[in-house]
Amino acid sequence: MGKKFRFELLLLFAVFVIATCGLIYELVAGTLASYLLGDSVKQFSFIIGVYLFSMGVGSYFAKFIQKNLLKTFVEIEILVGLVGGLSSVVLYFLFENAASFQFVLYFLVFVTGCLVGLEIPLLMNILKDRVAFRDLVSNVFAFDYIGALLASILFPLFLMPHFGIMGTSLFFGMINVSIAIVLSFVLQNEVKRPRILQSKALISFTILAVSFLFSDRLLGLSEExxxxxxxxxxxxxxxxxxxxxxxxxxxxxxxxxxxQFSSQDEYRYHEALVHPAMSMAPKIDHVLVLGGGDGLAVREVLKYRDVKSITLVDLDAGMTKLFQTNAILKGFNKNSLNHPKVTVLNQDAYIWSKANTKRFDVVIIDFPDPSNYSLGKLYALNFYQTLQKNLTENAVVVVQTTSPYFAPKSFWCIQKTIQHVFPQVDAYHAYVPSFGEWGFSIAINGFGTTFNTVYRTVQGLRFYTYQFDTMNQFPSDMMQKDVEINRLDNQILVRYFDEEWGRIQ
Amino acid sequence: MKSGAEFNKSRRNFFKSIATALVVLPMLQACKQKAKQWVVKLTGTRHVLGHRLWSKDFPAPTAHLSVPIVIVGGGVTGLSAARQLHRKGHDDFLLLEMEDHVGGNASNGENTYTKYPLGAHYLPLPNREDHELIAFLKESKILKEEDQTGLLNFDETQIVFAPNERIYYRNAWHEGLIPKSELSANDEAQFAAFFQQMEYYRSQKTAGKYWFDIPLKNVIWVNENRALDQMTMREWMEKQWSSSKLFAYVDYCCRDDFGLGIDYVSAYAGIHYFAARKKNAQPEYEDGVLTWPEGNARLVRHFHSYVKDKTKVNHIVYEVKIKVGGVELWVFDAQKNQSLIIHAQKVIMTTPQFVNAYLFDSHKKYARSFHYAPWLLATLVVSELKDNETYPLCWDNVLYESDGLGYIYDQHQHLNQVSTPKVITYYHSFSSDNCKRDRRLLYQKPAEYWQQKVFNELKKAHPTIEQVTESMTIHRLGHGMISPKPGFITGQARRNAAQTMENRIYFAHTDLSGISIFEEAFHQGIDVVNQLLS
Structure with missing residues (x-):
């Protein structure tokens, strides 16, 4: 009696664990899908549907398994742990290739569902001769649903905050497989070749444990x-x-x-960066974008049909490639970096500008903030003098110049530096919720146009109204007169920036 | 190497051989996991060639050549002389250089990643009064034409970029060459008073002439500054200062500028470092210096147009004879392995005095008063330069109270964002009262010895330096620069050695000035030509 009872209890406990784990994998898949693909209602709905359906598929095929039921049960337990546990890792890695991502996602959900679906009929077959049918059905389903409840409570309240999504799935994979290990040892007299089963279980556990230990480093989860x-x-x-x-x-x-940007409000930043310059420039045949490897500024430039060529110079090939290939990111920039008018050059902007002989009508400079001495060079007097040789007469240059509210010295330092080079210079600012109050310097390489001239407009902007004079007024808390010109030899801007942002952080 | 390290001495013609040997090390390092291949680069036969001057076993001359004016030596002095001859309308000259290139102490090396200096590597901003130098900087497009304000307008890309210098003191990098945040109140007061005193000397004039000036020929000698040349810098400092940090700082400056520390250079020379530069070129730039990845080899490039087609490299002069109506130079062409006789009306010797001693019997006795400090440079290619990031990598990186002078980041003046691997050049001077012994040490110790010494010093700030080093090129300068020991600048030896011989042979070299800097070489070259033509 004691032994039989223990056997039954052990298997019921296994059901409980499988149910918990199965639901966890489903929740992980649903969460991942809504993180990566957005639209969480749709994603969860699809995932639950596919999962339940595939459980049904698994249950149906359970009837074809007739031999070695116990051994198969343990093997499936191992497989569920391995597939479910590793699913989040696989999906993270595949995210870059968003096309195959969805296929793999549903495939993994389907496989997990099938395997979990196999388990209950299998278990009932194993126990049917040992337990009264009435008790069996009640107990199996009771444990199954208790497991589901536990999982759905644990997942949002405890697991996600502490383990993160990948840690959760790997951790439950390990629990899943450890049940298989226990079973393979406790029941070693009841299955054939228990050693093979045991080693399968142990190897699987090791794979999951190693992934679990290194997952943080592997995927930068610690940054979350x-x-x-x-x-x-x-x-x-x-x-x-x-x-x-x-x-x-x-x-x-x-x-x-x-x-760098928030998809919620980046239109404010990029419209403010691009459209004033594009509308006041007498000519817009050839446009140069420096930095801006995300292609969002280029997206705005492309709204002007008259543009003949856009040259984007961004040092980082990894960045531009990502925004040329990843489906989600291409969605943000409207595939602008693959547009036939656009030439992407992965070169150092300073070196490129020194060597370049082509002349541009509009230049949009979207470099990272001057937070170190390397980046500071790209805001130096000599850089703007070098750039000037790349311009047509009356070309318009716009530069993102950090926040005039948080870093007024930095902002006005860049402004003063640009003023030293170009005949007409102005500054303006826009409110971008994720950045705060953000500023720009704008310069005209001649006297052939003014800041309030509008040569052309495009429809459908959400932020910029083509009324430049609504943006170039600065309240006194954004003013700073007492600044020096930023030169390569003093890099005073990097000092201002460090002082100002250091104070905030 | 802030402020003046240049051994911008002009080319010592024959003696580069002894003075310079580019040695490359086979690397041995038990601790290193994989054996690394060191870059192998040698200057060739110069060493052997220089030694032959002692025995003069050259083949008998088989050819003759006549040239009105011959310049012997293609360092900065010789090049500056060539430029001055051109400016005065005399293009009928020939320049002889023992090495296979001109430049002397302002030469450079180059690897896959960058050019790097093999000696002098920067020029402080000129004094406003130095019109000759300012004219040269303008024609070299280092200085632009003055704007409305009348201030000197330097090309931004040729002035040292920020961040300029840092010092490693007690496990942290500090901005500047003085660990300012680590100074006691007493230290601070002494530094302030010291700089105030330097300001006093900087401005002192008698009869309209400075007590401290560049070039030194413009200095007015009065009792006060003459007395300073009779004692060492330490003797002078001990009269009024006691802060160990102040002593360490001034000692560093002297070793950096003269190769010898405060125990050996005269107080006049030590103060000259601070007081001779008037800092009046452009107030905005204050302590700015002009520098380039290849160091002062960039300045040498601006002389090339004057000596193009008028230079014979690989030529060593081994006899100089005054004849009726001219001078006969016996010259060995190391390339063709044959000798020739060049007949010249006038000859400008821009060779150092330890070379002149072998060419002119009269100079043997003078040469004894000239002491030359040896130097060692090591250029390292490192995959990354890890340190504790307490202050970012600078152009000049100094280790407090280290035997060496720290290192220069050779790619500092590059305009691009990121440079990997990084190339640094480490400078080491030998500060002692026995330059001869140090010179022997420099040549006798094997390459591995110097390599380990360089590593040991850099390790203090960069613990992983041995693991990240991909190659090290060691450059030895046996006679790096003239040492202004007490009494030398005010003494007779350099005046005697500079005496023109029978209005035929003229002498010019920084060792005749007493301080080895680009400006002295530059003016030596101009002055010797003016003297020759007068």
Missing amino acids: KFYGENIIYTQATPYQRIVLTHQKSDYRLYLNNNL
């Missing part, structure tokens, strides 16, 4: 705490670390931990 958002993509290029996060309907791109 820093970002407070779900990291869905990371890539370290030779120049920077690119991190894409997703929270609700907002995607954010970080370069070296600095926010």
Whole structure:
């Protein structure tokens, strides 16, 4: 009696674990899908449907398994742990290739569902001769549903906050497989060749444990705490670390931990960056974009049909390639970097500008903030003098110049530096919620146009109204007169920037 | 190597051989996991060639050549002389250089990643009064034409970029060459008073002439500054200062500029480092210096047009004879392995005095008073330069109280964002009262010895330096620069050695000035030509 009871209890406990794990995998898949693809209602709905359906498929095929039921049961337990546990890792890696991503996602959900679906009929077959049918059905389903309840409570309240999405799935994979290990040892007298089964279980456990230990480092999950958002993509290029996060309907791109854009409000930034210059320039045949490897500024430039060519110079091939190939990111920039008018050059902007002989009518400069001495060079007097040789007469140059509110000295330092080079210079600012109050310097390489001239407009902008004079007024808390010109030899801007942002952080 | 390290001495013609040997090391390093291949680069036969001057076993001359004016030596002095001859309308000259290139102490090396200096590597901003130098900088497009304000307008890309210099003191990098945040109140007061005193000397004039000036020929000698040349810098400092950090700083400056520290150079020379530069070129730039990845080899390039087609490299002069109506130079052409006789009306010798001693019997006795400090440079290619990032990598990176002078980041003046691998050049001077012994040490110790010494010093700030080093090229300068020991600048030896011989042979070299800097070489070249033509 004691032994029989233990046998039954053990198998019922296994059902409980499988049910918990199965639901966890489903929740992980649903969460991942809504992180990566957005639209969580749709994603969860599809995932649950596919999962339940595939459980049915699994249950149906259970009837064809007639021999070695116990051994098969343990093997399936191992497989569920391995497939379910590793699914999140696989999906993270595949995210870059978003086309195959959806297929793999549903395939994994389907396989997990099938395997979980196999387990209950199988178990009932194993126990049918040992337990009264009435008790069997009640107990199996009771444990199954209790497991489901536990999983759905644990997942959002405890597992996600502590383990993160990948840790959760790997951790439950390990629990899943450890049940298989226990079974393979306790029941070794009841199955054939128990050693093989045991080693399968142990190897699988090791794979999951290693992935679990290294998952943080592998995929930069440790950064999640820093970002407070779900990291869905990371890539370290030779120049920077690119991190894409997703929270609700907002995607954010970080370069070296600095926010580059938020999908919610980047239109404000990019419209303010691009459209004033594009509308006041007498000619817009040839446009140069420096930095801006995300292609968002290029997207705005392409709205002007008259543009004949756009040259984008961004040092980081990893960045431009990502925005040329990834489906989600291409969605943001409207596939602008693959447009036939656009030439992408992965070169150092300073060196390129010194060697370049082509002349441009509009230049849009979207470099990272001057947070170090290397970047500071790209805001130096000599850089603008070098750039001037790349311009047609009356060309318009616009530069993102950090926040006049948080960093007024930095902002006006860049402004003063540009004033030293170009005949007409003005500054303006726009409110971008994710950045705060943000500023720009704009210069005309001649006296042939003015800042308030509008040569052309495009329809459908959400922020810029083509009334430049609504943006170039600065309240006194954004003013700073006492600044020096930024030169290569003093790099005073980097000092201002460090002082001002250091105070905030 | 802030402020003046240049041993911009002009080319010592024959003696580059002894003075310079480019040695490359086979690397041995037990601790290293994989054996690395060191770059192998040798200057060739110059060493052997120079030694032959002692025995003069050259083949008998088989050819003759007549040239009105011959310049012997293609360092900065010789090149500056060539430029001055051209400016005065005399293009009928020939320049002889023992090495296979001109440039002397302002030469450079180059690897896959960058050019790097093999000696002098920067020029402080000129004094406003130095019109000759300012004219040269303008024609070289280092200085632009003055704007309305009348201030000197330098090309931004040729002034050292920020961040300029840092010092490693007690496990942290600090901005500048003085660990300012580590100074006691007493240290601070002494530094302030010291700089105030230097300001006093900087402005002192008698009869309209400075007590400290560049070139030194413009200095007015009065009792006060003459007395300073009779004692060492340490003796002078000990009269009024006691801060160990101040002593360490001034000692560094002297070793950096003269190769010898405060125990050996005269107080006049030590103060000259601070007081001779008037800092009046452009107030905005304050302590700025002009520098390039290849160091002062960039300045040498601006002389090329004057000596193009008028230079014979690989030519060593081994006899100089005054004849009726001219001078006979016996010259060995190392390339063709044959000798020739060049007949010249006038000859400008821009060779150092330890070479002149073998060419002119009269100079043997003078040469004894000239002491030359040896130098060692090591250029390292490193895959990354890890340190504790307490202050970012600078152009000049100094280790407090280290035997060496720290290192220069050779790609600092590059305009691009990121440079990997990085190339740095480490400088080491030998500060002692026995230059001869140090010179022997420099040549006798094997390459591995110097390599380890360089590593040991860099390791203090960069613990992983041995693991990240991909190659090291060691450059030895046996006679790096003239040492202004007490009494030398005010003494007779350099005046005697500079005496023109029978209005035929003229002498010019920084060792005749007493301080080895680009400006002295530059003016030596101009002055010797003016003297020859007068």
